Amino acid sequence: MRMTFVPSSFILSNVSPPFDKLAILAPGLLGASLAMNARGRGLARRITVWARRAEVRQACEGSTWCDEALAEPEEAARDADFVVVCTPVSVIAGLTARVAPVCCEGAILTDVGSTKSLICREAAAAMPAGRTFVGSHPMAGSEKTGMQHADAGLFTGRHCFVTPLDDTATHAVDRVVRFWRDAGMDVATVSPEQHDEIVAHISHLPHVLASVLSSQLAGKPADWPHYAGNGLRDTTRVAAGSPGLWRDILEQNREEALRAIEGFEDELHRLKAALHNRQFAAVKSILRRGKEFRDCLT
Amino acid sequence: MRMTFVPSSFILSNVSPPFDKLAILAPGLLGASLAMNARGRGLARRITVWARRAEVRQACEGSTWCDEALAEPEEAARDADFVVVCTPVSVIAGLTARVAPVCCEGAILTDVGSTKSLICREAAAAMPAGRTFVGSHPMAGSEKTGMQHADAGLFTGRHCFVTPLDDTATHAVDRVVRFWRDAGMDVATVSPEQHDEIVAHISHLPHVLASVLSSQLAGKPADWPHYAGNGLRDTTRVAAGSPGLWRDILEQNREEALRAIEGFEDELHRLKAALHNRQFAAVKSILRRGKEFRDCLT
Numbered sequence: 001m002r003m004t005f006v007p008s009s010f011i012l013s014n015v016s017p018p019f020d021k022l023a024i025l026a027p028g029l030l031g032a033s034l035a036m037n038a039r040g041r042g043l044a045r046r047i048t049v050w051a052r053r054a055e056v057r058q059a060c061e062g063s064t065w066c067d068e069a070l071a072e073p074e075e076a077a078r079d080a081d082f083v084v085v086c087t088p089v090s091v092i093a094g095l096t097a098r099v100a101p102v103c104c105e106g107a108i109l110t111d112v113g114s115t116k117s118l119i120c121r122e123a124a125a126a127m128p129a130g131r132t133f134v135g136s137h138p139m140a141g142s143e144k145t146g147m148q149h150a151d152a153g154l155f156t157g158r159h160c161f162v163t164p165l166d167d168t169a170t171h172a173v174d175r176v177v178r179f180w181r182d183a184g185m186d187v188a189t190v191s192p193e194q195h196d197e198i199v200a201h202i203s204h205l206p207h208v209l210a211s212v213l214s215s216q217l218a219g220k221p222a223d224w225p226h227y228a229g230n231g232l233r234d235t236t237r238v239a240a241g242s243p244g245l246w247r248d249i250l251e252q253n254r255e256e257a258l259r260a261i262e263g264f265e266d267e268l269h270r271l272k273a274a275l276h277n278r279q280f281a282a283v284k285s286i287l288r289r290g291k292e293f294r295d296c297l298t
Numbered sequence: 299m300r301m302t303f304v305p306s307s308f309i310l311s312n313v314s315p316p317f318d319k320l321a322i323l324a325p326g327l328l329g330a331s332l333a334m335n336a337r338g339r340g341l342a343r344r345i346t347v348w349a350r351r352a353e354v355r356q357a358c359e360g361s362t363w364c365d366e367a368l369a370e371p372e373e374a375a376r377d378a379d380f381v382v383v384c385t386p387v388s389v390i391a392g393l394t395a396r397v398a399p400v401c402c403e404g405a406i407l408t409d410v411g412s413t414k415s416l417i418c419r420e421a422a423a424a425m426p427a428g429r430t431f432v433g434s435h436p437m438a439g440s441e442k443t444g445m446q447h448a449d450a451g452l453f454t455g456r457h458c459f460v461t462p463l464d465d466t467a468t469h470a471v472d473r474v475v476r477f478w479r480d481a482g483m484d485v486a487t488v489s490p491e492q493h494d495e496i497v498a499h500i501s502h503l504p505h506v507l508a509s510v511l512s513s514q515l516a517g518k519p520a521d522w523p524h525y526a527g528n529g530l531r532d533t534t535r536v537a538a539g540s541p542g543l544w545r546d547i548l549e550q551n552r553e554e555a556l557r558a559i560e561g562f563e564d565e566l567h568r569l570k571a572a573l574h575n576r577q578f579a580a581v582k583s584i585l586r587r588g589k590e591f592r593d594c595l596t
Contacts, residue, residue, distance in 0.1 A: 139527040159525045188525065201518060202526050206533040208569060209507050214588035216565040220499060225594050227457045227486065228500050229437040231536045232595065235504040238529045239592040243585035251578050261570050265563070267514040271506060272559050280549050287541035290512035294537040296523050297530065 018179065019044040021104075023080035025073050025095060027051055027060055030112045030141065031086030032150035037183050039065035040152050050076035056147065065152075078102045082179070084136075085111040090248040093119050096133055097126030108172050110136045110179075114199060115252035116163045116192035124165055132172035135163040135192055137199070138185060143240040156184040161199075163192040200256035205264060207246060208257065210239040316477065317342040319402075321378035323371050323393060325349055325358055328410045328439065329384030330448035335481050337363040338450050348374035354445065376400045380477070382434075383409040388546040391417050394431055395424030406470050408434045408477075412497060413550035414461045414490035422463055430470035433461040433490055435497070436483060441538040454482040459497075461490040498554035503562060505544060506555065508537040 022044035024031045035047050049066050050073040051057045057069035070076040077083050077099035085092050092111045100109060109131060113119050116135045123133040138160040142149070160180040164173045173189065180187045190198070214236045217224065250257050267286070274282035320342035322329045333345050347364050348371040349355045355367035368374040375381050375397035383390050390409045398407060407429060411417050414433045421431040436458040440447070458478040462471045471487065478485045488496070512534045515522065548555050565584070572580035 139525065142528070159527070161525070188521075198522055198525060201515060202522055202530050206511060206530050208566075209511060210533055210592075211585050211588035212566045212569055213504060213507060213562060214591040215584045216562055217499060218587050218591040223486075224496055224500055225591065227437065227459070227496060228595055229456070230440070232500050232504050234532045234535045235508055236588075236592050236595065237532045239585075239588040241589070243582050243589055246585050247578055247582040250573055250581055251576075254573055254576075258570065258573060261566065261573075264511060264514055265566065265570075268506075268510045268559065268563065271510055271513075272556065272563075275548055275552055275556060275559075278549075278552075280545055283548055284541050284545040286513045287509050287537075287544050289516050290509035290534075290537040291539070291541055293512040293516035293523065294508075294534050297526055297534065 017042050017045050018175070018182065019082040021046045021048065021080040021082070023048050023050070023077040023083045023099070023103075025050045025076060025083065025085045025099070026087040027056065027066070027069075027147055027150075028086060029145050029147070029149050030138065030154070031084070032060075032065075032147040033140070033152060033154040034084060034086065034112070034138075034183065035060075035065045036063075036150060036152035037155055041182055041184075043179065043182050044082065048076045048080070059147065073099050074102045079104045081107050082175075083107065083109040085109065085113075088245050088248050089113040089115050089119065089252050093122035093126070096123040100126065100131045100133070101128050103131055105130045107131050108175055109133045110162075110176050112136060112138055113252075114141070114203065114249045116161070116195040118252050120163055120165055120192040124168070132169055134168055134172050134176040135161075135195075136176060136180065137161040137163070137195060138180060138183075139203070140185075143238055145242055145245070153184075155180075158185055160185040160187045161195045162187055162189045163195045164189065165192070196253050196256045197259075200253055200260040201263075204249060204253055204257045205260040207238050207241065208250070208261060209264070210236045211246070214239040315340050315343050316473070316480065317380040319344045319346065319378040319380070321346050321348070321375040321381045321397075321401075323348045323374060323381065323383045323397070324385040325354065325364070325367075325445050325448075326384060327443050327445070327447050328436065328452070329382070330358075330363075330445040331438070331450060331452040332382060332384065332410070332436075332481065333358075334361075334363045334448060334450035335453055339480055339482075341477065341480055342380065346374045346378070357445065371397050372400045377402045379405050380473075381405065381407040383407065383411075386543050386546050387411040387413050387417065387550050391420035391424070394421040398424065398429045398431075399426050401429055403428045405429050406473055407431045408460075408474050410434060410436055411550075412439070412501065412547045414459070414493040416550050418461055418463055418490040422466070430467055432466055432470050432474040433459075433493075434474060434478065435459040435461070435493060436478060436481075437501070438483075441536055443540055443543070451482075453478075456483055458483040458485045459493045460485055460487045461493045462487065463490070494551050494554045495557075498551055498558040499561075502547060502551055502555045503558040505536050505539065506548070506559060507562070508534045509544070512537040 027049045048068045060066040060069035120135040140158045346366045358364040358367035418433040438456045
């Protein structure tokens with residue numbers, strides 16, 4: 001089945017969509033949500049996807065947000081002027097290198113991976129002439145995975161990093177920034193290294209803590225989870241995320257993740273020493289500092 | 299103002315409420331929610347409260363769930379057959395000892411404190427003849443505090459610990475268990491020591507981790523919180539709780555909290571060592587164990 005859906009916003013506004021052919025490689029939670037969003041907002045004239053599994057391709061082609069679903073990444077990306085790679089982080093750079101040669105001249109390729117330094121360096125090095133890779137990380141994931149949880153509103157009001165290298169062409173960076181803004185996101189441009197340091201602390205470390213706490217509690221009596229309040233549920237929610245995806249993220253951002261964990265260990269040690277030595281004013285001071293930070297997270 | 303509200307469920311059912319006079323000492327989030335709940339479900343013929351601040355007493359007396367609000371705990375508890383102390387943990391035992399002598403013969407006193415060993419031992423030792431203290435911990439708190447967030451439904455379907463000592467009279471334990479069940483809670487009876495070990499792991503440790511992570515992030519660049527996703531928000535939510543209340547909880551449950559922190563440090567060290575040594579199968583195994591636990595938390 002091949003649909004020739006023309007987005008209503010494109011017709012109504014009579015303005016050309018920013019891209020002619022958007023290829024989304026791997027329509028999971030993020031990829032499918034992005035396709036829905038792009039269709040709804042008229043961000044591309046055509047949207048193709050690559051999905052490995054036949055039943056996923058069938059579901060995509062039965063949707064309003066996909067014009068064509070193909071079994072090979074090169075087929076989906078052929079002549080595309082914008083490609084978004086939405087696979088697990090470990091295969092992003094390789095896949096980008098594979099499809100870049102078949103994209104149209106001037107094509108821009110980006111991704112949605114949670115790590116950036118390795119991916120951006122490898123993908124940029126593999127780009128043929130006339131194609132540009134600009135890394136992205138829309139902070140819109142969840143512990144859920146898969147197309148069945150996709151939602152066009154997933155990106156609205158959320159934060160997105162765009163992470164060019166020093167020598168990435170400015171016009172390509174601008175178009176990627178514009179794409180995520182058009183998708184409803186709040187965009188910040190930082191270097192891949194800055195990105196990896198920031199997310200090691202605000203995303204990878206919280207995930208590690210939730211997983212380690214959950215793993216520790218898994219060794220306790222079987223009735224304990226029954227007594228859990230909302231505090232434990234919230235604190236550990238992200239630990240329900242995919243172990244495979246998170247193993248890859250921690251591998252790719254290993255050094256920054258280790259640094260963030262060490263910083264946490266130091267602060268935990270301070271609280272533990274204060275509690276051990278009955279220095280309750282020092283305990284309260286850490287709790288107060290934590291509250292001040294948390295109260296600022298809107 | 300003194301209201302003589304008679305709960306409709308009492309009238310309709312024509313059954314005597316379980317208690318004649320319920321005294322709630324300190325109508326904060328838990329105390330006021332409990333009074334609303336008890337009124338709605340007809341758990342006591344009269345409900346009195348003690349509140350330190352005049353404006354809180356005024357607000358209570360203007361409500362449908364309070365018959366009388368008094369400035370001294372002894373006045374609120376005079377002739378009460380059921381007293382629930384809803385103050386911060388550090389003053390529960392002392393307040394219980396202070397009001398027990400003015401309660402009626404056969405009165406039962408309980409509390410809602412997040413720690414139990416110290417409170418139960420001290421309160422029981424201070425009981426005059428004919429009065430019984432039975433510790434309780436309804437797991438229905440939140441990072442919010444104060445009567446303005448009170449909600450009669452706060453307890454529904456949540457878990458409550460009742461923590462008698464070995465020599466606590468069975469009939470008193472049964473009446474406390476029944477009270478929390480009538481309030482809509484799922485009740486488990488455990489020793490104060492078991493309680494403190496369990497909550498050190500499922501409540502106090504998660505709080506410490508959220509606070510320490512937030513405190514660590516407070517030292518990072520001021521724009522980082524702006525990039526936070528829902529993962530960080532959930533993981534740190536409880537860190538918004540009152541530093542004073544949590545300082546007291548950690549003081550009272552110091553030994554068990556330290557043990558839980560040490561168990562966490564060991565597991566974090568295992569993950570860190572695996573990541574450091576590039577043993578990614580071991581990293582994934584901890585993530586998987588964490589996910590299995592989290593998936594069981596309904």
